[in-house]
Every structure is written in C-alpha cells, then in structure tokens.
Amino acid sequence: KRDNEREKFVPKEYWTLELLLRAATAKSKSFPARITEYKNKKLEIPNKQEAQRHTANVKKNVPSVVKSVEKKEINKNPFPPFITSSLQMEASRKLRFSSRKTMQIAQQLYEGIEIGEKGPVGLITYMRTDSVRVADIARNSARKFIRENYGQKYVGKIVYRSKRGAQDAHEAIRPTFVQNTPKDIKQFLSIDQYRLYELIWRRFIASQMSSAKLERTSVKLAAGDYLAETSATRVLFDGFLKIWKMQIAEDKQEEKIKLPPLKKGDEIALKEIKPEQHFTKPPARYSEGTLVRELEAQGIGRPSTYSQIISTLLDRKYVHLKNRRLFITELGKEVNSLLQKMFPDVFEEKFTAKLEEELDEIEKGEKDWQKVLKQFYVPFSKKLEKIQQKRDDIKKGLIEDAGRNCPQCGSPLVIRWGRYGKFIACSNFPKCKYTEPLEEEEELDEKCPQCGGELKIKRNRRGGKFIACSNYPKCKYSRPYSTGLKCPREDCDGELLELMSKKGKTFYACQRDDCKFVAFDEPSEKSCPECGAETTFIRTTKKGTTRYCAICKWKEKSE
Incomplete structure (x- = not known):
C-alpha cells in the first residue's frame, strides 16, 4: 500500500523565503526567520519567478518591525517504559539494530548474564509485552534511586496505564534491579548487550523522573505586507532529559536558534534573504521500527510476532533493506498483487486485526472456537480449490x-x-x-537535487554501481554509490562508497576527502564485538568466509 502511494505521488515544486535578521542593538547576534504570510494569507510560492518577485518586494520593505513576542512555558512529560514495539523502534533508531537482533539480545539479557560472583543474573523483565504497567516495588525502587542520585526535584509522579485492548499479561520492559547500572556491569556484557541494556535502563529511569520545563519564544515580524516568523525553545528545568536525550523543539533548527532580547516595536535589520527551492516528498518508506509501529497501530500481530513478520518478509526476499529502509522487491510486488486478487478478504488490513480480536474473545470464553474456525475455513478452502485448478494458467500469466x-x-x-x-x-x-x-535498475528513496526526478542505482559498462537521475539525458546528475554503512574509523562520520578501479575491481572508500580509508572486501552492517567499529568486512576465499574488523584485526569464521 505504501509503495503504491509512492508510485502515484507527483512531486510539487514550492519555494520559501529564508531571512537572516539582526536587531538594532550593536552586540546583537543574527537570527533566522521565514516569510509565512502575504497580505494576511499564507504565502505559497510555486516557482522561481514568483520567488524572485517576492524577494524584491521584501527588500523594499526593510527594516522589519517586531509585531509580537510570545513566551510560553511547556511541560514535557517523559515517555513510558518500553513495550516490545517501542523497544524495537527505539533500538532501530538509536542503535541501528534490526528487530530480530533487538529481540535476540533482549532474550539474552532476560535469560541471564554471568555477573562476577553473583553468577547468572536476569537483567531485564520479559521482553514480549504490550503493557506499560510497572510493579509498585520496581517503581518505588526507581524513585529512591533517582532521589539519592539526582535529588528530590527529579522524582516523578506519573503512574502509567496500559492502553485499551492491551493483553497486560506482563509488565513493561525494565531492569530487574535498577542498582545494576550500565556502568557497573559493563565489563560483563558484550558491546551490543551493553548498548541495549543501557537503552532499557535509561528509558525506565527517565520514565520515573519529573517532567522537563521548557520555554518557547515565538516572534512575528512585519515587513510591509509580509509577515515573518521565528521561534526558539530553551530548557528551564531538564527533569527526565537529564538522562534521556531527545529533540525538544518542533524541528532541529529551532533548538539551535538563539534569539536576542526582543520586544514589540523593535526595528530589525535584514542581513540576507535567500529564496530556497523545495519539492513535496512522497510518504516515507518504512524502516523496521516504523513498520512495527504501523503493525501495532493496525492491530496486526502481537509483541511476540512483530520481529518474525519482518524476518519473514526479508528472508523470502519480498523486501530488502537499503540505508535502513525497507524496499519492496519485484517478487514482493508480484506476490502481493496475486494474493490481493485471489484472497481480497484475507489480505485486507482489518482482517488480521478482527481475527486477533476473535482469538482474544475465544480465550475469554466469549466465542466458540469451532464456530470461528468454520466461518473462516469453509469459504477459504473453496477458494483454494478453485485457484489450484487454475495453477498452470496463473504460472503462464507470469x-x-x-x-x-x-x-x-x-x-x-x-x-x-x-x-x-x-x-x-x-x-x-x-x-x-x-x-x-536479469539486471534491473533499483529506485532510491531520494529525489534528484537538480530536477526533482527519481534517483536510481545504475551500472556502468564494467558492472560498477553509481547513482543517476531517471530523467537522463535531460538531467545528467550522477554521484558514486553509497553503501549506507559508516566508515569504521572512530573519528570519522563518513559513509563507505562502492567504487570500481580502472581494471574493474570493486573497492570501498570513505566519502570524506580528509579520510583515506579503503577496503577491498564487502562491508557488513554488523559491528565489531571487540572495538565497537560499526562496520566489519567479509572476505571469501577457497578456505571459507571470514568476517573481520579493519580497525582492531578481530576476525571470526562465518557461515
């Protein structure tokens, strides 16, 4: 469904006018703003010509004047402790873990880790749950820990309740003993175990802390018939943000803005006005984390099955991962199209959710399981028989x-x-x-920066990959193919590019000019268990396949 929405989507061009302003005070620093209204109506700029016309008009109406300054205090509450879906989403976003990897490591933490003289210790509660409920003894223990380590003002009062329809069989995912801080037991954990345990521990402690207090300042400026707006957010009291870092403003730019002291009537000088071109974006592709969130929202599956659903899609090649996004394959499209035609009722979104509800009612004794099964299976088996008879025709049609x-x-x-x-x-x-x-071009989740067309992965004459605009030869934009994997060097934030030598040999190099890292083996998203490098490499010889780290020389035999 999401892929169909993306295919039907037509990007629409629009422009914005970005301002760089400065108050009349000599020591005042510059701050950004954006034109939002023209003659008391929302300003919509469809093309470059209109953008240039409005730019010229704004320049004629400087300096601008502060129309209003509004300050508002906001209480930002902590998130509840993790349930299965939110753990998978956050581990995907912050740790770049797949759903399968998250659940495998959580299982290890639950079953127990050898903690020195204490022996095997189960570090977290059961990790397949849809409840945010926390046992009183755990809540009191967490608040005591917060009081002793951060002070009384950081102790929260929120008691979380599970949403309607939650099975509530197990409490939220939390550390079994809050005094087992990540720092204290780090030496007993692998790097990935430590990272996931720290995430769970911090989320639980933060959930029992007080709310953060923020101040949002919104400023409106008048420049003739134009209205510009800017805003900034600052922290008055950090509360749970003390240990749980997150975006506090509506967008990242707002967090960076530092506004000078302003009041109504102040004259503001224009330092720069910059028209910027944009294109509307199609619905984003799912990551593993956002797909879990969608499954939960649609009532499809249970905490115990989210990871298995995604693993099945990947294992059967119905989708593949690229830059941590899920791309539907040609096989996936064809299978989906066939099943939608053959079993429209079964492959309708609400079917699974309805069936899950009926299974819950059977568990409670409210429905007869035989009757429910009969209602589904009798018409389903008849359809299946008809399709079996047309099997050869279906295969020929493909x-x-x-x-x-x-x-x-x-x-x-x-x-x-x-x-x-x-x-x-x-x-x-x-x-x-x-x-x-059959070599087919692969579409990217990205638009051409020059014309707004679709970008695709193509191959050159020697078979090497590169990224180019689908509107070629009208648009000749191209760039090297990025693997989406980080350079393994600790002090580098570049990504590895897949390149090809003049002799046709594939190699991988960091995209940053100031980093000279090069490797001739295929990179892998699995991190090094010894030094923590985010990318390791796979080398295949006659003796077998080896995974190794290019930084610390760790290696292991791979299947």
Whole structure:
C-alpha cells in the first residue's frame, strides 16, 4: 500500500523565503526567520519567478518591525517504559539494530548474564509485552534511586496505564534491579548487550523522573505586507532529559536558534534573504521500527510476532533493506498483487486485526472456537480449490517475452519468476536449460537535487554501481554509490562508497576527502564485538568466509 502511494505521488515544486535578521542593538547576534504570510494569507510560492518577485518586494520593505513576542512555558512529560514495539523502534533508531537482533539480545539479557560472583543474573523483565504497567516495588525502587542520585526535584509522579485492548499479561520492559547500572556491569556484557541494556535502563529511569520545563519564544515580524516568523525553545528545568536525550523543539533548527532580547516595536535589520527551492516528498518508506509501529497501530500481530513478520518478509526476499529502509522487491510486488486478487478478504488490513480480536474473545470464553474456525475455513478452502485448478494458467500469466532468441538453441527467450526474483530463460525448457540474470535498475528513496526526478542505482559498462537521475539525458546528475554503512574509523562520520578501479575491481572508500580509508572486501552492517567499529568486512576465499574488523584485526569464521 505504501509503495503504491509512492508510485502515484507527483512531486510539487514550492519555494520559501529564508531571512537572516539582526536587531538594532550593536552586540546583537543574527537570527533566522521565514516569510509565512502575504497580505494576511499564507504565502505559497510555486516557482522561481514568483520567488524572485517576492524577494524584491521584501527588500523594499526593510527594516522589519517586531509585531509580537510570545513566551510560553511547556511541560514535557517523559515517555513510558518500553513495550516490545517501542523497544524495537527505539533500538532501530538509536542503535541501528534490526528487530530480530533487538529481540535476540533482549532474550539474552532476560535469560541471564554471568555477573562476577553473583553468577547468572536476569537483567531485564520479559521482553514480549504490550503493557506499560510497572510493579509498585520496581517503581518505588526507581524513585529512591533517582532521589539519592539526582535529588528530590527529579522524582516523578506519573503512574502509567496500559492502553485499551492491551493483553497486560506482563509488565513493561525494565531492569530487574535498577542498582545494576550500565556502568557497573559493563565489563560483563558484550558491546551490543551493553548498548541495549543501557537503552532499557535509561528509558525506565527517565520514565520515573519529573517532567522537563521548557520555554518557547515565538516572534512575528512585519515587513510591509509580509509577515515573518521565528521561534526558539530553551530548557528551564531538564527533569527526565537529564538522562534521556531527545529533540525538544518542533524541528532541529529551532533548538539551535538563539534569539536576542526582543520586544514589540523593535526595528530589525535584514542581513540576507535567500529564496530556497523545495519539492513535496512522497510518504516515507518504512524502516523496521516504523513498520512495527504501523503493525501495532493496525492491530496486526502481537509483541511476540512483530520481529518474525519482518524476518519473514526479508528472508523470502519480498523486501530488502537499503540505508535502513525497507524496499519492496519485484517478487514482493508480484506476490502481493496475486494474493490481493485471489484472497481480497484475507489480505485486507482489518482482517488480521478482527481475527486477533476473535482469538482474544475465544480465550475469554466469549466465542466458540469451532464456530470461528468454520466461518473462516469453509469459504477459504473453496477458494483454494478453485485457484489450484487454475495453477498452470496463473504460472503462464507470469511469463513475459524477453524480445530475443536463445543463443544456444534459437528458441525465444522469456522472463520467468524464480525464488529470488526475475531471470531470463529459454522457452524450450527443459530441453534447453539456458539462463541468464536479469539486471534491473533499483529506485532510491531520494529525489534528484537538480530536477526533482527519481534517483536510481545504475551500472556502468564494467558492472560498477553509481547513482543517476531517471530523467537522463535531460538531467545528467550522477554521484558514486553509497553503501549506507559508516566508515569504521572512530573519528570519522563518513559513509563507505562502492567504487570500481580502472581494471574493474570493486573497492570501498570513505566519502570524506580528509579520510583515506579503503577496503577491498564487502562491508557488513554488523559491528565489531571487540572495538565497537560499526562496520566489519567479509572476505571469501577457497578456505571459507571470514568476517573481520579493519580497525582492531578481530576476525571470526562465518557461515
């Protein structure tokens, strides 16, 4: 559904006018603002010509005057402790863990870790839960810890209640003993265990702390018929933000803005006005974390199945991960299209949610399980029988003409579907077994910065990957292909590019000019368990496959 929305989406051009202003005070620093209204109506600028016209008009109406200054205090409450879905989302966002990896490590923390003389200790509560409920003894222990380590003013009073429909069989995911701080037990944990435990520990402690107090200052400035706006947010009391860092303002830029003291009637000088081109963006692709959130919102699955649902989609090649986003494959599109035609009722979003409700009612004794099963299975089995009879016709309908003949026997070549997607094969199979791969361009979740067209991954004559605009030859924008994986060097925030030498050999290099890191083996998103480097590498020889770290020389045999 999301992919269909993206395909139908048509980007729309629009422009904004960004200002750099300065108060009349000599020592005053510059601050940004944006034109939002023209003649008391929202300003909408569709093209460059209109942007230039409005820019010229604004320059004629300087200096601007402060129309209003509004200060508002905001209480920002802490998030509740983790449930399965929120843990997977946050671990995906902050730690770049897959749902499967998150649940595997959480299972290890739950089952127990050897903590020196204490022996095996279960460090967290059960990790498959949809309840934010916390036992009184755990809540009191956490608040005592906060009082002793941060002071009484940091102790919170919120008692969390689970949402309606939650099974509430287990309490929220939390540390079993808050005194086991991440720092104290770090030596007993692997790097990934430590990172996930710290995330769970901090979230739970933060959930029992007091709210943060913020002050948001909103300023409106008049420049003739134009109205400009800017705002800044600052922290008055950090509360739970003491240990749980997060974005406090509506956008990241607002957090960085430092406004000088302003009052109504102040004259403000214009230092710079900059028209900026934008394009509306299609609905974002799902990450593993946002897909879990959508599954939860739609009532599809349970905490115990979210990870398995995503793993199944990946394992069967219906989707693939790229830059931590899920891209539907051609195989996934075709399977979805077929199933939607054959079983429209079963593959409707509300079907699973309705079935989950009925299973809950059976558990409570409110419905008869045999009756529920019969209502579903009788019509379903009849449809299944009809489809089995048309199986050969369905398979033939999936075959496409490749437009050329087989180089071995001269029969027409066709495009068939295999387990891992499309491939080219001889129509004279099984007498002729000629096959070849079918290379297809892959669309990126990104627009061309020059024309707004779709960007695609293409291959050069030597087979190397690069990124180019789909509007070629009208638009000739291109750049090297980024793997989306971080350079393993600790002091570098660049990503690894996939490049090809003049001799046709693939290698990987950091995108930053001041970093000379180069590797000739395929990078992997798995981090190094020894030094924590976020990217390791895979080397395959006749003796087998080895995963290794290019920084500390750690290595292990890989399957």
